[in-house]
Amino acid sequence: xxxxxxxxxTTDGIPLEVSLKKAERKNKVKAFLLVAPLLxxxxxxxxxxxxxxxxxxxxxxxxxxxxxxxxxxMENWDGQELPEEEVFAAFHEDFIKLVxxxxxxxxxxxxxxxxxxxxxxxxxxxxxxxxxxxGNYKExxxxxxxxxxxxEYWRAIQRRxxxxxxxxxxxxxxxxxxxxxxxxxxxxxxxIHRVLWLRTLEIAFFVTVFCFLMAYPIAHLLATLPMKYxxxxxxxxxxxxxTSLLVRTASWMILLQQQGIVNDFFVGIGLVADDNRPxxxxxxxxxxxxxxxxxxxxxxxxxxxxxxxxxxSLMRAGKSLGGTPFVAFWKVYFPLTIPGIGAGCxxxxxxxxxxxxxPALVGGASGTLISNQIAFHMKSTLDWxxxxxxxxxxxxxxxxxxxxxxxxxxxxxxxxx
Amino acid sequence: xALPKYTEPHYRIWHYIYLTICGAVFFFLIAPLFVIFPLSFxxxxxxxxxxxxxxxxxxxxxxxxxxxxxxGTKNPWGLAAKNSFIIAIFATIGSVILGTVAAxxxxxxxxxxxxxxxxxxxxxMIVPLIISGVAIFFFMAKAGLAATHTGIVLAHxxxxxxxxxxxxxxxxxxxxxxxxxxxxSLGSDPVNTFMKITLPLILPGVISGGLFAFVTSFDEVVVVxxxxxxxxxxxxxxxWTGLREQLSPTIxxxxxxxxxxxxxxxxxxxxLRRRSERLRGINQ
Numbered sequence: 001x002x003x004x005x006x007x008x009x010t011t012d013g014i015p016l017e018v019s020l021k022k023a024e025r026k027n028k029v030k031a032f033l034l035v036a037p038l039l040x041x042x043x044x045x046x047x048x049x050x051x052x053x054x055x056x057x058x059x060x061x062x063x064x065x066x067x068x069x070x071x072x073x074m075e076n077w078d079g080q081e082l083p084e085e086e087v088f089a090a091f092h093e094d095f096i097k098l099v100x101x102x103x104x105x106x107x108x109x110x111x112x113x114x115x116x117x118x119x120x121x122x123x124x125x126x127x128x129x130x131x132x133x134x135g136n137y138k139e140x141x142x143x144x145x146x147x148x149x150x151x152e153y154w155r156a157i158q159r160r161x162x163x164x165x166x167x168x169x170x171x172x173x174x175x176x177x178x179x180x181x182x183x184x185x186x187x188x189x190x191x192i193h194r195v196l197w198l199r200t201l202e203i204a205f206f207v208t209v210f211c212f213l214m215a216y217p218i219a220h221l222l223a224t225l226p227m228k229y230x231x232x233x234x235x236x237x238x239x240x241x242x243t244s245l246l247v248r249t250a251s252w253m254i255l256l257q258q259q260g261i262v263n264d265f266f267v268g269i270g271l272v273a274d275d276n277r278p279x280x281x282x283x284x285x286x287x288x289x290x291x292x293x294x295x296x297x298x299x300x301x302x303x304x305x306x307x308x309x310x311x312x313s314l315m316r317a318g319k320s321l322g323g324t325p326f327v328a329f330w331k332v333y334f335p336l337t338i339p340g341i342g343a344g345c346x347x348x349x350x351x352x353x354x355x356x357x358x359p360a361l362v363g364g365a366s367g368t369l370i371s372n373q374i375a376f377h378m379k380s381t382l383d384w385x386x387x388x389x390x391x392x393x394x395x396x397x398x399x400x401x402x403x404x405x406x407x408x409x410x411x412x413x414x415x416x417x
Numbered sequence: 418x419a420l421p422k423y424t425e426p427h428y429r430i431w432h433y434i435y436l437t438i439c440g441a442v443f444f445f446l447i448a449p450l451f452v453i454f455p456l457s458f459x460x461x462x463x464x465x466x467x468x469x470x471x472x473x474x475x476x477x478x479x480x481x482x483x484x485x486x487x488x489g490t491k492n493p494w495g496l497a498a499k500n501s502f503i504i505a506i507f508a509t510i511g512s513v514i515l516g517t518v519a520a521x522x523x524x525x526x527x528x529x530x531x532x533x534x535x536x537x538x539x540x541x542m543i544v545p546l547i548i549s550g551v552a553i554f555f556f557m558a559k560a561g562l563a564a565t566h567t568g569i570v571l572a573h574x575x576x577x578x579x580x581x582x583x584x585x586x587x588x589x590x591x592x593x594x595x596x597x598x599x600x601x602s603l604g605s606d607p608v609n610t611f612m613k614i615t616l617p618l619i620l621p622g623v624i625s626g627g628l629f630a631f632v633t634s635f636d637e638v639v640v641v642x643x644x645x646x647x648x649x650x651x652x653x654x655x656x657w658t659g660l661r662e663q664l665s666p667t668i669x670x671x672x673x674x675x676x677x678x679x680x681x682x683x684x685x686x687x688x689l690r691r692r693s694e695r696l697r698g699i700n701q
Contacts, residue, residue: 048556242683
């Protein structure tokens with residue numbers, strides 16, 4: 001049939017198809033306009049700033065802009081032997097300008113990230129440069145300190161020439177670009193970040209396992225008990241859930257301290273001697289115990305909501321067909337709870353991997369995690385680009401976990417509360 | 418969960434082991450909170466039970482730390498409590514309005530790119546807090562809002578909206594859209610329909626989302642640590658500083674007050690959840 005003759009028209013004489021499409025579009029716009037305020041608010045205040053972190057983590061314009069003439073002069077330098085007078089003169093010119101603007105301190109901090117030892121020689125250079133004579137800057141600068149005559153230090157300066165750099169990411173993995181431009185690991189005893197990454201993964205993994213082992217039985221009990229009892233017991237799960245994180249951490253600090261109640265109890269039952277009370281706080285034990293208790297509700301709630309939907313008659317059917325209760329549980333009940341297990345483990349693992357407050361308070365030196373390091377660089381060293389780089393490394397780890405989870409279990413299988 | 422009479426002995430034993438394990442886990446969950454109560458009434462300056470307290474001697478208990486919390490010299494808690502409530506209330510209002518409106522759009526079947534937009538809207542809940550803290554700090558520093566109440570309120574709106582979006586979308590999933598069409602056919606305009614018909618029906622979801630947003634803001638410390646100046650100190654910040662420096666019993670008095678507050682919030686949230694389930698017909 002030809003569309004020209006058989007077209008259905010609305011009362012206004014517009015083809016129905018067109019009119020419907022128009023209405024559909026209007027509805028789409030309406031729905032989108034409702035979402036728009038929040039969406040744009042989040043894009044501006046949250047999504048862009050995360051992009052800004054990405055930019056900051058690779059941005060290295062600061063040094064590039066502080067030593068423009070030096071880097072220009074260095075373009076012809078092959079980096080084998082000490083640079084020519086031309087480079088020294090350009091460096092001197094840049095440096096005098098920095099001293100005038102009182103920015104040479106920033107330069108020394110920045111160069112010190114690349115190679116240790118710049119701080120003192122830049123201070124010395126500032127003092128001596130006041131009495132420099134014109135011409136032959138190479139000799140004069142080299143006479144300030146013997147490191148200025150060391151080609152390694154000039155190579156270190158040259159490495160800061162590019163505007164963008166991935167060195168913060170390398171530093172986050174305890175690696176750096178050496179003099180020959182190869183990526184190598186730092187010495188064994190200075191690999192602090194790798195230790196932290198591994199510890200973060202280890203603690204997050206074991207906290208997830210502990211939470212699962214503790215949550216499964218009580219979620220099952222809550223789901224099978226009659227309502228009037230389970231509601232009462234549910235309070236034990238929900239009250240900690242709604243209570244301030246700091247309150248719960250404080251209570252663990254009281255319980256775990258050396259003169260604390262847990263230790264008193266151990267002494268009381270004769271497990272440990274009074275003068276030999278174990279240190280349970282300010283180490284990994286503290287982080288494990290406190291984080292497990294704090295994150296436990298996040299495991300119980302998804303498990304409970306899934307178990308609640310499993311009909312008890314399924315277990316009875318399994319048993320009536322000749323399975324022992326254990327077989328019935330393992331073959332029938334357990335597989336049905338997998339969506340809940342997945343959701344709970346994902347939630348707990350991701351919360352644990354980014355944990356900050358509790359490890360900082362009860363973890364001590366051996367129980368702190370990668371997020372403590374990020375906060376340290378944000379607040380104390382003010383190396384924001386490094387904090388951004390580590391933050392993004394953590395974020396990409398989290399996204400990989402989501403992706404894997406989606407592949408294996410399927411994100412739609414998540415059931416929350 | 419009484420066992421039937423014919424249960425074999427080894428299952429019976431296993432059942433009691435299971436109940437014991439459950440009991441231990443419940444104890445592990447709830448007991449730490451109850452340690453704080455008696456210790457906050459300690460007459461002495463120690464954070465463990467004194468001999469007098471173990472004998473239940475009335476002289477070993479006092480309200481000393483509560484008095485210190487309220488009247489103490491150079492006392493930070495008054496300002497902190499005021500700031501915390503102001504910030505949490507404004508953050509809750511902001512989250513509820515933005516979140517509810519967005520949830521209305523999201524649950525419309527005409528919404529394009531639903532999955533992608535939902536992912537963006539709930540991302541502050543998924544991304545580890547420390548990363549959100551760094552990102553939000555960069556934004557607030559650029560916008561000149563660091564160390565202001567406005568900055569902290571905006572940051573808490575970011576963190577609180579995902580909870581409102583999730584609870585309200587869940588409530589709307591059981592919502593019968595024919596009632597709004599009925600209202601429209603009777604001549605009501607969309608705003609009026611929303612206020613008179615939709616809102617009362619989804620109110621339990623909105624309020625429980627709001628409670629989540631309130632608690633998130635009231636308890637939030639990571640982002641505030643980056644953003645707050647001395648003037649914007651909040652209760653969590655004060656507790657954090659106190660716990661890092663010296664663990665004084667005044668903190669326990671504050672903690673006790675916070676536990677009472679969270680109990681109140683828990684009761685409200687539970688009542689609302691039940692009402693909402695009843696309205697959606699999920700009641701068992």
